[in-house]
Amino acid sequence: MNIDTIPVNVEFRNNNENIVFDKGLNIHSVLMEIQHGLEILCKNSNKTMIDLGAIPLASFERNQLFEMLGQGEVQIHLSSLGESEIYETLFSGVWVIKHRDEQGDINAMFIEVCNIPEIILSQQEDVSAAVTGVQELIDSLQPLAKLEFGNHQF
Amino acid sequence: MFTQDSLGKILKSHGVSRRGFIKFCSTLTSMLALHPAMAAKVAESLEKVQRPSVIWLHFQECTGCSESLTRSHAPTIESLIFDYISLDYHETLLAAAGDAAEKAMHEAMQAHKGKYLLVVEGSIPLANPGFSTVGGQSNLDVLQNVAKDAAAVIAVGSCASFGGLPNADPNPTGAVSVSDIIKDKPIINISGCPPIPVVITGVLAHFLTFGVLPELDNLGRPKTFYANTIHDRCYRRPFYDKGLFAETFDDEGAKKGWCLYRLGCKGPTTYNACATVKWNDQTSWPVEAGHGCLGCSEPRFWDGGGFYKALSLPDSDVRKMAGYAVATGLAAGAIAGIANKIKKQDMLKQHEVVSVDDWDDKS
Known part of the structure; x- marks a missing residue:
């Protein structure tokens, strides 16, 4: 028996298949928080982070929240300790961040209301390491006279 | 440590x-x-911390708590935590056996004397020490011996925290919890049957991050995970507030995902993090799967009066109480909470004690 065949229907769609939510339900609260975050971002550039793991949302509600927010122009793929999916929603300044582990399981999900999520920025410590790394790359280059390409010597 | x-x-x-x-x-x-x-603060703190030594003991239990932890598809967070604590002794996961295993435990105890964390899974039988032994030693002796030089004790699961299933009436083995025996060490209870894997690793992570045990509730559980009732954090709560309840497991209300209160859900009196942390890599949890909460993280939940017997009052009474609450200036939730507590206590009192003799009489 497939899980999809279990006759439980807790989605909220009208006859046109559009998502319909009662104002009193959980998604309404999250949308209000996003709206508040956007107002703060406009007013003083402060960011807001919403941890979706800390909010009482059923899986179907979370999926439908993502569906309602949609996907905007920017999608970013982060590969570090597993894959992370980061994208701006249809609403500018509202970002969805899904952190996965090496097995592909989602560990944490956030909605970040900001100009750019902090994890995207190059980290100063990595940049410092990059200075050393690039220097080592330069040092590893062979002197020009010793290079050989096929039968040609330079 | x-x-x-x-x-x-x-x-x-x-x-x-x-x-x-x-x-x-x-x-x-x-x-x-x-x-x-707080992520930046956590990063700053974690940069400096060192690996604590952990000794994990099994007593009178089903190993479900260890199963919960190890069958969590080993997501990075858990595996990292376990890579970066020094799990020096765990009877189920240990490669060594017999004398070599016992030697490993004693070596860890000596090397980290007064600094290691002791994790206990299972209750301790006091009726007869022979009911549960490891290496010829009773659980009571092992616990007292290993706890003596531990920095703190973490009781994992409802058995270690409150006695659990072995402690259910008529408690044939005289099972007790860790805190019934150890009185001179900090004890943290991570209750649940089994506890949520992330809660187990979360407590270890908290210790790793901040170097101290987390703040505890009146039952010795970390408030981070046990501060709210299942009911307070349930995604079906809006239906409760509207008085919309499933009456049977296959009626229209059940199909529409309404509140499971009347089907015996113990969410209103159960403190745990299932509603937000969920299970199986955040896939779902019992209430989302259509079944009420059993209340497994509460003391004596097995003797709580039947999993399918509604704890609380019908919605008409909830509404009536809400009216009284408004009149008296009290929160409706607080009133319902008091009513639930009284009802829970009544159920515990009324619970029929079944002995082995009763079974013999019936057969």
Whole structure:
């Protein structure tokens, strides 16, 4: 028996298949928080982070929240300790961040209301390491006279 | 309690970038139910911490708590935590057996005397020491011996925390909890049958991050995970507030995902994090699957009067009480909470004690 065949229907769609939510339900609260975050971002550039793991949302509600927010122009793929999916929603300044582990399981999900999520920025410590790394790359280059390409010597 | 290298140093040696470390800390912050903005503080703290030594003992239990932990598809957060604590002794996971295993435990106890964390899974039988022994020693002797030099004791699961199933009436083995025996060490109870894996690792992570045990509730449980009732954090709560209840498991209300209160859900009197942390990599949890909460993280939940017997009052009474609440200036939730507590106590009193003799009489 497939899980999809279990006759439980807790989605909220009208006859046109559009998502319909009662104002009193959980998604309404999250949308209000996003709206508040956007107002703060406009007013003083402060960011807001919403941890979706800390909010009482059923899986179907979370999926439908993502569906309602949609996907905007920017999608970013982060590969570090597993894959992370980061994208701006249809609403500018509202970002969805899904952190996965090496097995592909989602560990944490956030909605970040900001100009750019902090994890995207190059980290100063990595940049410092990059200075050393690039220097080592330069040092590893062979002197020009010793290079050989096929039968040609330079 | 700590071994040489800091976590930050170990992660760097594994080739984890600063960005990866921040991702790890964001996930950890979410797991510890801290505000997401705390991730930077967590990162700062974790950079410096060193690996604590952990000794994990099994007593009168089903190993479900260890199963819960190890069958959590080993997501990075758990595996990292377990890579970066020094799990020096765990009877189920240990490769060594017999004398070699016992030697490993004694070596860890000596090397980290007064500093190691002791994790206990299972209750301790007092009626007869022979009911549960390891290496010829009774559970009571092993616990007292290993706890003596521990920095703190973590009781994992409802058996170690409150006696659990072995303690259910008529408690044939005289099962008791860790805190019934150990009185001179900090004890943290991570109740649940089994507890949520992330809660187990979350407590260890909290200790790793902040160097102290988390704040506890009146039953010795970490408030991070046990501060709210299942009911308070349930996604079906709006239906309760509207008085919309499933009456049977296959009626229209059940199909529409309404509140399971009348089907015996113990969410209103159960403190745990299932509603937000969920199970199986955040896939779902009992109420989302259509079944009421059993209340497994509460003391004596097996003797709580039947899993399918409604704890509380019908919605008409809830509404009536809400009216009284408004009139008296009290929160309706507080009134319903008091009513639930009284009803729970009544059920515990009325619970029929079944002995082995009763079974013999019936057969």
